[in-house]
Amino acid sequence: MQLNSQGVEDLQRRYKPFLITALIAFMVLGLRAWHLQIIKGEEFSRLSKHNRIRIREIPASRGMILDRRGRILVDNRPSFEVLLVPEDIVDMEKTAEFLHRILKITPEDVGKRLEANKHRPPFKPVRIQSDISRLHLALLETHKLDLPGLIVDVAPRRAYAWGDMASHLLGYLGEIDRQELRQSQFREYQMGDFIGKYGVEQKWESFLKGIDGGRQVEVDAMGRELKVLQRVESHPGNNVFLTIDLDLQMTCETLLRGKEGVIVAMNPQNGKILAMVSHPSFSPSLFAGVINHDDWETLIRNPFHPLQNRAIQGQYAPGSVFKVITAAAGLEEGVISPQEILSCAGSYRFGNRTYRCWKKGGHGKVNLHRAIVESCDVFFYQVGQRLGIDTLAKYAKGFGLGKPTEISLSDEKPGLIPSSEWKKKVYDETWYGGETLSCAIGQGYILVTPLQLLNAISAIANGGVLYLPQTVERIEMANGKLVKTYPPIPMGKIPLSPGNLMIIREALYGVVNEAHGTGRIARIKGMTVSGKTGTAQVIALRDDVAEEDTPYKHRDHAWFVAYAPPDNPVISVVVLVEHGGHGASASAPVAREVMKKYLHIIKEEGKSTPLIARRKEVDSLNSRGSIR
Amino acid sequence: MIDRRLLTHFDWPLLILVLTISFIGVFNLYSATFGEAESNLYAKQILWMGIGLAFALFITVFDYRFYRDLAYIFYGISLVLLMAIFVYSAINPEVSRWIKLGPFFFQPAELTKITIILFLAKYFDRFSKRDGYLLRDLIIPFTILLIPSLMVAKQPDLGTAISLLLIGFSIILFVKIKWKSLVIMILGGTSILPFMWNFLMPYQKKRILTFFKPEIDPLGAGYHIIQSKIAIGSGGVLGKGFLKGTQCKLHFLPAQHTDFVFSVLAEEWGLLGGFILLGLYLLFITWGVNISIRSKDRFGTIVAFGVVSLIFWHVIINIGMALGIMPVVGIPLPFMSYGGSAILSMMAGVGLLLNISMRRYIF
Numbered sequence: 003m004q005l006n007s008q009g010v011e012d013l014q015r016r017y018k019p020f021l022i023t024a025l026i027a028f029m030v031l032g033l034r035a036w037h038l039q040i041i042k043g044e045e046f047s048r049l050s051k052h053n054r055i056r057i058r059e060i061p062a063s064r065g066m067i068l069d070r071r072g073r074i075l076v077d078n079r080p081s082f083e084v085l086l087v088p089e090d091i092v093d094m095e096k097t098a099e100f101l102h103r104i105l106k107i108t109p110e111d112v113g114k115r116l117e118a119n120k121h122r123p124p125f126k127p128v129r130i131q132s133d134i135s136r137l138h139l140a141l142l143e144t145h146k147l148d149l150p151g152l153i154v155d156v157a158p159r160r161a162y163a164w165g166d167m168a169s170h171l172l173g174y175l176g177e178i179d180r181q182e183l184r185q186s187q188f189r190e191y192q193m194g195d196f197i198g199k200y201g202v203e204q205k206w207e208s209f210l211k212g213i214d215g216g217r218q219v220e221v222d223a224m225g226r227e228l229k230v231l232q233r234v235e236s237h238p239g240n241n242v243f244l245t246i247d248l249d250l251q252m253t254c255e256t257l258l259r260g261k262e263g264v265i266v267a268m269n270p271q272n273g274k275i276l277a278m279v280s281h282p283s284f285s286p287s288l289f290a291g292v293i294n295h296d297d298w299e300t301l302i303r304n305p306f307h308p309l310q311n312r313a314i315q316g317q318y319a320p321g322s323v324f325k326v327i328t329a330a331a332g333l334e335e336g337v338i339s340p341q342e343i344l345s346c347a348g349s350y351r352f353g354n355r356t357y358r359c360w361k362k363g364g365h366g367k368v369n370l371h372r373a374i375v376e377s378c379d380v381f382f383y384q385v386g387q388r389l390g391i392d393t394l395a396k397y398a399k400g401f402g403l404g405k406p407t408e409i410s411l412s413d414e415k416p417g418l419i420p421s422s423e424w425k426k427k428v429y430d431e432t433w434y435g436g437e438t439l440s441c442a443i444g445q446g447y448i449l450v451t452p453l454q455l456l457n458a459i460s461a462i463a464n465g466g467v468l469y470l471p472q473t474v475e476r477i478e479m480a481n482g483k484l485v486k487t488y489p490p491i492p493m494g495k496i497p498l499s500p501g502n503l504m505i506i507r508e509a510l511y512g513v514v515n516e517a518h519g520t521g522r523i524a525r526i527k528g529m530t531v532s533g534k535t536g537t538a539q540v541i542a543l544r545d546d547v548a549e550e551d552t553p554y555k556h557r558d559h560a561w562f563v564a565y566a567p568p569d570n571p572v573i574s575v576v577v578l579v580e581h582g583g584h585g586a587s588a589s590a591p592v593a594r595e596v597m598k599k600y601l602h603i604i605k606e607e608g609k610s611t612p613l614i615a616r617r618k619e620v621d622s623l624n625s626r627g628s629i630r
Numbered sequence: 631m632i633d634r635r636l637l638t639h640f641d642w643p644l645l646i647l648v649l650t651i652s653f654i655g656v657f658n659l660y661s662a663t664f665g666e667a668e669s670n671l672y673a674k675q676i677l678w679m680g681i682g683l684a685f686a687l688f689i690t691v692f693d694y695r696f697y698r699d700l701a702y703i704f705y706g707i708s709l710v711l712l713m714a715i716f717v718y719s720a721i722n723p724e725v726s727r728w729i730k731l732g733p734f735f736f737q738p739a740e741l742t743k744i745t746i747i748l749f750l751a752k753y754f755d756r757f758s759k760r761d762g763y764l765l766r767d768l769i770i771p772f773t774i775l776l777i778p779s780l781m782v783a784k785q786p787d788l789g790t791a792i793s794l795l796l797i798g799f800s801i802i803l804f805v806k807i808k809w810k811s812l813v814i815m816i817l818g819g820t821s822i823l824p825f826m827w828n829f830l831m832p833y834q835k836k837r838i839l840t841f842f843k844p845e846i847d848p849l850g851a852g853y854h855i856i857q858s859k860i861a862i863g864s865g866g867v868l869g870k871g872f873l874k875g876t877q878c879k880l881h882f883l884p885a886q887h888t889d890f891v892f893s894v895l896a897e898e899w900g901l902l903g904g905f906i907l908l909g910l911y912l913l914f915i916t917w918g919v920n921i922s923i924r925s926k927d928r929f930g931t932i933v934a935f936g937v938v939s940l941i942f943w944h945v946i947i948n949i950g951m952a953l954g955i956m957p958v959v960g961i962p963l964p965f966m967s968y969g970g971s972a973i974l975s976m977m978a979g980v981g982l983l984l985n986i987s988m989r990r991y992i993f
Contacts, residue, residue, distance in 0.1 A: 010931055013804065014923065016806065020800075020935075020939075024912070025912075031908060031955075034953045043863055043864070046862075055856060216849040218852075234849055
């Protein structure tokens with residue numbers, strides 16, 4: 003190793019300036035310490051006793067959620083909250099006893115809240131209860147002076163103007179947890195903040211949140227504010243305008259009242275959701291404050307899973323609705339021509355098993371058109387057999403089934419489109435031909451979510467484009483300035499040639515409008531509709547038991563998908579009534595009412611002022627609607 | 631590699647000095663986290679100190695010119711690790727600066743502080759110019775310096791990025807630039823500042839603005855500075871005593887075991903404690919400069935100076951921040967702040983100093 007010694011001398015002169023700089027820098031630090039600790043020592047000493055300087059937050063008013071016409075769905079209301087400042091509490095026992103006597107909060111609950119917040123600085127207020135009554139407020143105010151550390155404050159809380167309506171779509175809030183606090187997207191948040199935990203509240207959190215303000219205050223030994231040193235105003239969050247229509251949503255809610263099921267309506271021309279109902283639902287206002295333990299237990303223990311958004315999380319067999327896809331695949335692959343006639347004698351023999359048609363006597367001689375119109379099982383057994391499962395699966399995926407639609411809502415499920423490869427992987431078994439037959443009529447392993455089915459039928463309705471289902475139309479600032487709009491996003495095209503698409507569409511028209519069509523009940527006076535019924539078997543039905551005698555939980559789910567008007571559709575709908583029995587009787591009338599209502603709405607809308615002219619009205623609503 | 635002659639030249643005073651500061655640091659950490667969920671932090675710190683010390687001694691085993699030969703490779707490794715952080719944080723948004731090694735979190739940016747010193751020392755050793763460097767001689771060193779600095783700033787870790795730049799600039803000034811080149815460099819530097827400004831994260835911009843006008847963020851950094859000043863100021867001449875600091879115990883101090891350890895010390899030990907610590911750091915710096923002066927080898931001279939500047943800038947910025955006269959950027963106080971990666975890099979620096987010191991008679 004060589005040594006570079008001749009390059010050293012020239013560096014010798016460089017130390018002096020550095021040492022002088024270092025000395026000066028250290029002297030500055032020393033002088034500053036002397037200044038703080040000696041000259042201003044008294045003052046800081048006073049400030050440090052009982053720690054006089056605190057931050058009191060001024061929470062931002064969360065943005066509102068409105069419908070597509072600017073009608074308020076969610077805004078804020080004032081809530082009186084009880085808070086404790088652990089550091090200022092003098093007599094914990096007395097305080098706990100008082101809270102128990104007046105507010106009926108058990109000392110254990112108080113302990114639990116304090117425990118949950120114990121890693122926060124002890125001078126930060128801990129929320130004990132939200133939404134106390136005016137009577138309690140008065141009692142607390144009078145006793146506040148005897149109980150240092152007890153604070154009553156007013157904070158904005160969520161108000162859901164229409165109760166349970168669209169609860170799955172709107173979502174709910176909850177206190178941020180420790181795990182979430184560690185994520186970089188929540189960098190600006192702190193313990194005790196409310197964040198969207200579900201639905202639009204969750205997915206549009208960053209827009210809705212707003213910017214919290216606060217006051218830097220000097221307090222006395224009891225924690226009372228003496229003076230405000232600094233103040234930062236809060237900025238309200240942005241308002242989110244949904245694509246749903248309040249009137250239509252209300253109609254859908256009424257139609258499903260007392261049932262378990264789903265209605266989703268969409269504008270098939272752009273993928274925007276017009277209504278989304280999943281029943282049973284829940285009341286999002288339960289989550290507006292600190293959620294009550296019992297309420298939470300009741301919700302999660304409910305056997306009908308009210309917290310589940312069935313439109314995107316419910317996975318069901320599509321039943322006969324799937325025949326549309328089997329037909330499309332058959333036509334595209336050329337295994338069946340529109341003219342070919344197959345006969346149905348009420349059952350079909352494959353291997354050593356008999357596969358029945360839903361119509362015991364059989365449909366006789368049917369072509370593809372009639373097979374869809376009358377929903378003939380035997381016809382589609384044969385088409386499915388000619389296609390094979392893997393070809394069928396390819397087409398089903400082409401229609402967007404078996405994978406999430408990527409709608410921006412929490413926890414969407416993908417459904418399931420089986421293939422021979424899938425079965426090998428999951429069950430380590432080969433695929434049986436008979437299973438293809440079940441799949442061809444939408445039973446067997448196939449699972450879809452209602453939204454997937456709606457999206458597929460919307461693509462047929464609009465001429466072949468699969469759109470991303472969207473729930474938000476635009477975002478505005480509190481003062482009405484536009485922040486963001488959401489244009490339609492095409493996600494792909496269904497694998498169907500224009501000619502074959504026409505054949506399918508004519509058949510769907512026939513389902514509702516032709517003699518023997520299974521969806522005739524969905525006809526609307528003065529308006530034509532196209533659609534397809536479906537019945538998803540929950541367990542294999544026995545012939546000899548009448549539907550009414552089947553136990554409720556074993557009854558079939560009823561499907562109906564539809565769009566109207568057939569030529570240039572403005573609405574597409576999916577209806578699923580759980581355990582509703584046949585699609586035709588349980589779901590088709592519901593879909594009819596939804597379409598009727600919407601066609602009425604847009605007719606009225608055409609007559610009255612256009613949306614743009616209504617903007618002023620919306621703005622005035624905005625300024626009234628939230629606490630500032 | 632190590633023979634008796636080297637042992638007799640071992641720099642015991644330097645080692646004792648470092649151990650003294652570390653001992654104060656552990657004591658102080660014990661108080662800072664006393665009664666907390668993480669009250670065993672001081673024990674972890676002792677463990678890190680032990681590992682760091684072993685690392686420093688290991689570094690002294692080989693002649694430091696061996697590190698000169700490997701300098702470019704070390705630099706390359708630290709770049710790869712920084713790159714890995716980039717990829718890692720893209721996959722896992724919860725992570726932005728750390729690589730997890732078993733139960734430990736490792737911060738590659740800290741390692742870069744040392745590899746930058748080695749790289750620049752090797753470069754200026756190879757191309758020595760007695761009458762000063764021209765601007766075009768500095769293109770490579772600047773590039774070498776800016777790449778990791780920008781990557782670290784993007785993590786976002788503004789504090790470490792700034793310390794990398796300061797160490798690099800100190801070395802460049804030390805090896806002598808021509809006056810004309812220096813003036814152009816300063817002018818050029820100030821003209822790219824607005825560009826650099828755009829590169830910063832909003833919260834970093836806020837922090838820098840807060841330094842000049844703390845009142846613009848009375849709820850965040852402004853509040854932290856006020857609380858740190860209250861802590862230090864209320865300490866008075868002799869302090870409130872061990873474990874008696876109320877500012878720290880009541881969590882008014884942010885990051886009391888990392889960025890604001892000095893405030894804890896000054897609250898409990900007062901002006902006296904603060905002055906003693908400052909004195910020890912000053913002693914370290916003059917001692918280090920002495921090692922640099924006495925080295926007969928250009929590479930060793932520059933490395934020793936680089937390590938001294940590393941300690942110097944960390945001390946000035948960290949304590950200056952706690953005293954409210956420097957921006958609030960997260961920079962550890964050498965041998966005092968909690969943090970394994972920082973301790974390891976500082977101790978590696980100490981190892982290099984010891985190494986250069988004990989081989990000062992070799993020709």
